[in-house]
Amino acid sequence: MTPYELAQVAVKALDARRAKEIRMLKTTDVTTLADYFVICSGTSNTQIKALTESVEEAMEQVGEKPDHIEGHREGTWVLSDYGCVIVHIFSPEAREFYDLERLWSDAEEVDISAILTKD
Numbered sequence: 462m463t464p465y466e467l468a469q470v471a472v473k474a475l476d477a478r479r480a481k482e483i484r485m486l487k488t489t490d491v492t493t494l495a496d497y498f499v500i501c502s503g504t505s506n507t508q509i510k511a512l513t514e515s516v517e518e519a520m521e522q523v524g525e526k527p528d529h530i531e532g533h534r535e536g537t538w539v540l541s542d543y544g545c546v547i548v549h550i551f552s553p554e555a556r557e558f559y560d561l562e563r564l565w566s567d568a569e570e571v572d573i574s575a576i577l578t579k580d
Contacts (some may be wrong), residue, residue, distance in 0.1 A: 468496075470545075485570070492568075513530070
């Protein structure tokens with residue numbers, strides 16, 4: 462799978478668990494860390510854990526395992542590193558504090574509206 466397709470898998474998994482404010486940033490031209498960042502918010506520590514597990518399961522189904530997961534114990538922010546895709550799941554407060562969208566404002570935001578479910 463391409464990095465873009467992997468990022469889409471993560472977005473769909475997050476959307477299925479009702480993550481808030483999902484964003485996909487194409488970071489290929491601004492960093493060597495990853496080709497895509499997927500960023501979202503969860504409404505509680507329980508939801509953040511469920512979102513993390515949903516992404517892990519979806520990525521495993523396409524043959525991808527995380528290189529590294531960080532922040533799991535705190536429950537306010539989880540980073541799942543899949544090499545070419547990094548998934549950030551935040552509490553609303555942690556997301557506002559870290560403000561990755563501003564930090565990586567040079568990255569291109571990818572329109573994901575076509576892959577999100579419509580309520």
